[in-house]
Amino acid sequence: MKKTFPVLSVLLLxxxxxxxxxxxxxxxxxxxxxxGGSGKAAKIVAVVPDADNANLKLPAGFGALRVAEGxxxxxxxxxxxxxxxxxxxNGKVAEGKGILKLHDTNGDGKSDETTGxxxxxxxGIVVKNGYLYASSDDDVYRYKLDAKGDVIDPKxxxxxxxxxxxxxxxSKSIALDNAGNIYVNIGAFTxxxxxxxxxxxxxxxxxxxxxxxxxxxxxxxxxxxxxxxxGVKFATGLRNVVGLDWNTQANQLFVMQHGRDDLHxxxxxxxxxxxxxxxxxxxxxxxxxxxxxxxxxIYFDPELNKKMxxxxxxxDGKTEGSKEYIDxxxxxxxxxAPNALLFYTGNMFPAKYKNGAFIAFHxxxxxxxxxQEGYYVAFVPFENGRPSxxxxxxxxxxxxxxxxLTPRNADHRPCGLAQxxxxxxxxxxxxxxxxxxxxxxxx
Amino acid sequence: xxxxxxxIIAIIALMSFQPSxxxxxxxxxxxxxxxxxxxxxxxxxxxxxxxxxxxxxLACHQVDGGGVPHLNAPLDAATQVVNNNKExxxxxxxKGMTESVELDGEYYSNKMAPHTDLTDQEIADVLxxxxxxxxxxxxxxxxxxxxxxxxxxx
Numbered sequence: 045m046k047k048t049f050p051v052l053s054v055l056l057l058x059x060x061x062x063x064x065x066x067x068x069x070x071x072x073x074x075x076x077x078x079x080g081g082s083g084k085a086a087k088i089v090a091v092v093p094d095a096d097n098a099n100l101k102l103p104a105g106f107g108a109l110r111v112a113e114g115x116x117x118x119x120x121x122x123x124x125x126x127x128x129x130x131x132x133x134n135g136k137v138a139e140g141k142g143i144l145k146l147h148d149t150n151g152d153g154k155s156d157e158t159t160g161x162x163x164x165x166x167x168g169i170v171v172k173n174g175y176l177y178a179s180s181d182d183d184v185y186r187y188k189l190d191a192k193g194d195v196i197d198p199k200x201x202x203x204x205x206x207x208x209x210x211x212x213x214x215s216k217s218i219a220l221d222n223a224g225n226i227y228v229n230i231g232a233f234t235x236x237x238x239x240x241x242x243x244x245x246x247x248x249x250x251x252x253x254x255x256x257x258x259x260x261x262x263x264x265x266x267x268x269x270x271x272x273x274x275g276v277k278f279a280t281g282l283r284n285v286v287g288l289d290w291n292t293q294a295n296q297l298f299v300m301q302h303g304r305d306d307l308h309x310x311x312x313x314x315x316x317x318x319x320x321x322x323x324x325x326x327x328x329x330x331x332x333x334x335x336x337x338x339x340x341x342i343y344f345d346p347e348l349n350k351k352m353x354x355x356x357x358x359x360d361g362k363t364e365g366s367k368e369y370i371d372x373x374x375x376x377x378x379x380x381a382p383n384a385l386l387f388y389t390g391n392m393f394p395a396k397y398k399n400g401a402f403i404a405f406h407x408x409x410x411x412x413x414x415x416q417e418g419y420y421v422a423f424v425p426f427e428n429g430r431p432s433x434x435x436x437x438x439x440x441x442x443x444x445x446x447x448x449l450t451p452r453n454a455d456h457r458p459c460g461l462a463q464x465x466x467x468x469x470x471x472x473x474x475x476x477x478x479x480x481x482x483x484x485x486x487x
Numbered sequence: 488x489x490x491x492x493x494x495i496i497a498i499i500a501l502m503s504f505q506p507s508x509x510x511x512x513x514x515x516x517x518x519x520x521x522x523x524x525x526x527x528x529x530x531x532x533x534x535x536x537x538x539x540x541x542x543x544x545l546a547c548h549q550v551d552g553g554g555v556p557h558l559n560a561p562l563d564a565a566t567q568v569v570n571n572n573k574e575x576x577x578x579x580x581x582k583g584m585t586e587s588v589e590l591d592g593e594y595y596s597n598k599m600a601p602h603t604d605l606t607d608q609e610i611a612d613v614l615x616x617x618x619x620x621x622x623x624x625x626x627x628x629x630x631x632x633x634x635x636x637x638x639x640x641x
Contacts, residue, residue: 136592211587212596233596241583241598305597309546409555412546452553452561475556 091153091468091483098480099455101440105394105486108439111470112146112155115477119167120217120384120460122176124193127465129155129479131472132169132178134215139163140198143178146479153481161187161198167286168218168228169460177226177265179216181209184228186265203264204228206271208257213284219297221290226265227297228275231284232258236304236356237340243310247356251340254280258339260288260299260331281336281369282329286406287385287461293399294429297331298373300382300403304343304354305410311355319361321411322347326382327372328401328424328431338369346375373431379408380418383459387426390467393484400425402438404458404471409451416450419443421458421471439482442473529615532627536616539609544617547597552621560595563621573614573628577636580610607633 093107100108117134124130129146142162146155168179176187176195184204187195203226207216213231220226237251251258256272259280263270278297287300308320315323325346329337342351342365351369353359376382384404388397400423407419421439425432444455451457460472464481471480540548544562548554552563562568567590568576583601587594602610607630614633618625 210596211594214596235598240600241585242600306546310600409549409558410546412549413541448550450549450551450553451555452549452551 089151091151091481093483093485098478099441099444100480100482102482103438106439106482106484108480108482109153111148111153111479111481112158113476113478115144115158115479116141117165117474118144118460118472118477118479119215119474120169121462121470121472121479122169122171123462123464123470124171124189125465126193128193129462129470130169130171130176130178131479132166132460133477134165134167134474137163137165142166142180143169143176145195153483155479161195162200167215170218170220172220172265175265177203177218177220179218179228181211181214181216182207184216184218184226184263201268203266203268204270204275207261208233213257213302215284215286217286217288219288219290220265221297222292222295224265226263227278227288227290228261228263229282229285229288229299230257230259230261231286231302232282232339234340235306236310236354238310238356243312245310245356247340247354249357258282258284260285260297262333276333278333279329279331279335279337281338281341283339286381286383287403289385289387289401291330291387291399291426291429292389293387293426294330296429298385298387298401299329299331300385301327301329301337301339301372302381303327303378304340305379307343307355307361314355314359314361317413320378321414322378323352323361324378325372325375326378326380326405327376328374328382328385328403329370329372330430331370335370336368337372338365341365342369344372344375346377349375374424374435376403376405376422376435377417379410381406381408384461386461386463386469388463388467388469390463390469392467393469394486396425397423399427399429401431402461402469403435404461406457406459406474407443407449407451407454412450415447419449419454419457421461421469439471439480442471529619529627532612532615533619535609536612536614537620539605539613540616540620543602543605543613547599552617552623554595555597557593558595558597560590562617563623565590569618569623569625571626573626573632574636576614577610577628577633578640580605580614581637581640607631607637 094109098108098110119132119134122130131144141160142164144160147157149156164180166180170177185200187200210233212233217229237247238245260278261275262278263275284302285299303324307315308317323345324343341357345352351365353363353365383406386402403422405418408416419442423438424435442456456473457475459474462470469482547559554561580602584599587596610633611628611630614628
């Protein structure tokens with residue numbers, strides 16, 4: 045997901061039809077404009093928001109449309125330089141429907157053609173350097189794209205295989221840098237590496253699953269048939285990362301960790317229901333090779349702004365954790381499930397968004413009985429590759445519920461993010477398979 | 488599905504640990520022993536079961552019994568929760584669930600703790616509640632049924 049090519053700023057579709065939202069971008073001067081469209085009357089179709097803004101709540105000047113609906117468990121997404129959308133579909137997929145491709149033939153922003161390839165479920169998908177990269181929960185594949193952004197051979201090539209998949213934190217999200225490397229999350233198949241699932245269980249010491257999970261592995265993006273021995277454990281102590289992206293300003297990998305669950309359920313004497321709902325932060329980290337974020341030995345308490353020893357390792361909610369572990373750049377409220385991270389490099393949105401981070405929060409379950417949180421896309425402003433201000437909710441109301449929200453009754457759950465060639469922000473929903481496109485049309 | 492039940496149970500079990508006024512004496516607490524027979528006592532059973540559910544099950548299985556896609560199995564509208572295999576349900580509460588089991592094409596991966604410290608009565612109440620809440624409608628689970636399974640798995 046994320047990263048499309050650096051850019052054609054205007055979508056040219058077929059017969060000189062300008063597909064790209066000129067009403068959206070022109071005020072910003074972001075487009076080289078108009079693709080010769082203005083003279084040709086009739087055929088110019090603008091991308092306009094749905095009358096209800098796709099039922100999203102957005103900052104002033106933004107609008108949203110539903111590009112497509114009912115696509116199943118639409119996990120991560122990627123947009124080609126030509127403006128087509130690739131979607132990684134999870135779960136049991138029909139033959140040739142593991143990756144869907146949406147094409148808009150008339151430039152109104154709505155998908156008119158859906159085609160597919162691949163027979164596996166999974167989460168990760170990225171378009172980069174003329175290839176489509178996609179992951180199952182075990183393997184990573186690549187598919188060469190032609191000049192139109194179409195997959196040349198749907199058989200593809202397996203570049204990484206045999207990654208740990210215990211049906212728990214099994215998403216193999218991927219990101220690529222600009223030096224030929226691909227980064228793969230291998231989630232830890234555990235909550236906090238406990239010896240047993242009951243109350244008051246100690247944590248395994250050391251947590252022996254960190255040898256093959258609970259971190260980010262680095263492989264070569266262009267080499268076939270790699271597995272553990274061929275890659276590098278780039279960073280460890282990360283419970284599960286679903287959203288990650290390469291930041292080209294910092295030239296570093298950034299990841300969003302899903303923090304631990306059940307502080308109160310497992311340690312009721314030490315943590316209240318409120319502690320559980322608020323404390324184990326969902327953290328944004330920037331990673332250097334060799335970093336250790338400390339899972340499962342610590343969690344990050346956003347109220348104390350400190351790393352705390354996990355109760356499975358002797359913590360009591362008051363004991364600070366080791367300094368050897370890296371600190372997060374941003375600590376979000378607990379359990380919101382950050383499923384996608386995207387650095388926005390487009391020109392359509394106002395200047396404050398440039399180079400900032402969008403994060404899709406899938407939405408919580410482990411805050412009950414307190415109200416659930418997340419189910420929105422948040423934004424963190426960045427300058428020079430580091431956060432430069434407070435985070436804020438950017439796109440809300442995916443769930444469609446004001447009160448009584450549960451994971452089951454949420455209408456939609458944001459899961460993937462991608463940037464279009466015109467600077468549109470795309471959001472996928474894996475609850476009902478809606479693809480949203482968010483555009484800016486403010487003056 | 489085992490899993491889901493497992494989860495339920497697990498949670499139940501999990502939480503049974505918490506300091507809870509009515510639970511000070513795990514094995515034979517008196518108020519519990521006075522449970523009315525199932526037919527006349529359904530309302531009381533459901534009320535007690537709900538309290539246990541809120542304390543032990545809610546965190547994972549959610550207030551609507553819908554669970555969490557991919558993580559915690561749903562209890563509502565789940566055939567394996569309302570079918571006649573009560574023994575399986577009871578077992579999951581008592582033993583927890585640590586395998587990732589496929590249920591209707593979906594895996595539920597979170598582990599559920601065993602809830603052995605819930606009394607027979609409490610397990611009967613909460614399972615009866617779960618089998619008769621939301622859209623579920625199924626026969627009650629009795630303390631005797633729980634007891635029999637508990638003996639069997641020991």
